[in-house]
Amino acid sequence: MLHVELVLQGLVNGSMYAVVAIGLTLIYGLLRILHVAHAGLYTLGAYITVLTTNATGSLALGILAAMLVVGLCGMLVYRLLYEPMLERPPYVALIASIGLFICMEESYRIVFGPYGSSFDMPRLGERIALGPISIAAADAAMLVGAIVLLTGLAMLMRRTRFGVAWRATVTDPAMARSFGIDTIKVRYVNFFIASVFAAAAGSLVAVLNNLVEPTMGSVPSYKSLAIIVLGGLGQVGGTLAAALLLGVIEAYGTIYAGAYLDRDAIAFIFLIVVLMIRPQGLFARGS
Template identity: 30%
Template sequence: MIDFIQNTVDGVMFGSSYALLAIGFTIVFGVMRRLNLAFGASIMLGAYMGTWLHVHYQVHVLVVAVTTVACTVLVGIYVERLCFHAVRRDAALASMVSSFVIWMQLEEAAIHLLPERTYAFPGLFAAGSYEAGPFLFRTEQTAMLLLAAVMVGALHLLLHRTRFGLALRATSENPLAAAYMGIHRTWTVLCAFVLMSLAGGVAGFAILATDQQITPFFGLWATFKGLIAMMLGGMGSLPGAILGGLLLGVVEAHALWYLGAEYRDLSAFLLLFAMLVSRPGGLLGQRILSREELAFRRV
């Protein structure tokens, strides 16, 4: 029982960064109904910039954190301008394919930046842990949870208390009606990408500071985890992204403990498979069945 609780808490802590990745995907999906496949790679390149400073100049970990987030935002803007702004509005597939291509480009850039592929990433604290009753918590993971909670809180305030948040939500609901209200779509989309990158940069830093190492494959990994968490919760739903991220973290933590490390990723895919079969819209996704689909089911 203690193991179970311990795993669940560990899962929630690590899942909080999956939640941030999923939030990133879901913000842009909500506004554009498109997936930015280069998201993970943007975070990876941002983190590589931080690592580069760390490797060459031994800068403080906070400088690495700021560089990671700032560069992720810059790369995010680059991806938006190139794959989403430049591609015609109705060509959703073209945007996704070009974001995949940019993913490859970003990976190449990272490899050229730091050619030895695997590098140490500075931890936020010296790896430590503390006890609370029968439970043991890792300091970095607690910091990750707190960081994610602060991000989610800030995002919630931004979306529900500001004029910009209102514009973002209105555009997600109905881009045409939002345009009638005088809301600039291109500006809103660019801001959505900045938000996505902020969430991704923070998540990336928190995860890498826990793992204390980085490889170019981090991009692939982050894209997978973020997409799975978003689809578990329901695409386009912010509470869904949080729930999906935490659920993914908890299931992985249990799989890791009871079945072994090789089952960690497998459990994630099984979970996604089970969700897509039983609730295709995800936990909190909209019911996506139209009248025609309902009629078709009865035929």
């Protein structure tokens, strides 16, 4: 039973990593930009969820508001920050992104204070019994939320004309344009959806921890960058598998090596070892 619970806990954490990292990989896949400020949008999503939920009493409204506002903010970041830099070398956008992320963290500290905010709702700690095992309601929400988002994304990309056009744009933007695909629109939609994913992850983590603080994006920021490398840069499927694998490794590591190492240290030792053996990532196609 311990193993079932560990795997379940690993999948919960892994699904959070997956939702953040897939947003990041969508942006990298299309524009070859390492969007570090993605984690700043993740934090913004968490704040909007807490503030809206506390103001209205509706968690669903809080999450939806966060997804919408952060999605629009993501498009704004693309328009104001990245679009003017598309002709520059990739490290220029990377430096700008790191700068924006630091700026966002400090802005949250100034606006919301350094100590964090939490939900006023009393029911977040409930547990749901699934036969002999039980799972926290917040964990279940994380898992179900991730499944809904990832299934929705898969349906969009595989089953719709726009999704096929999106994937064609990722493969060869110039050819996609020559067949009438509006690649500029694809970029904006890409940033919107990736940012919606960041907001959803931030909202669900806020629910999970009942705490939102200005620096909550730091660990997901560098961990998700490592995950997209582990999954094979730009590979959505690989990113998903890498995120879930990392979640499960972390869950096991916390139990069996937790006395010696912090959870994040376990995750990074795993990532370093894997990347030393396969620097192109576990799921990269070709060499």
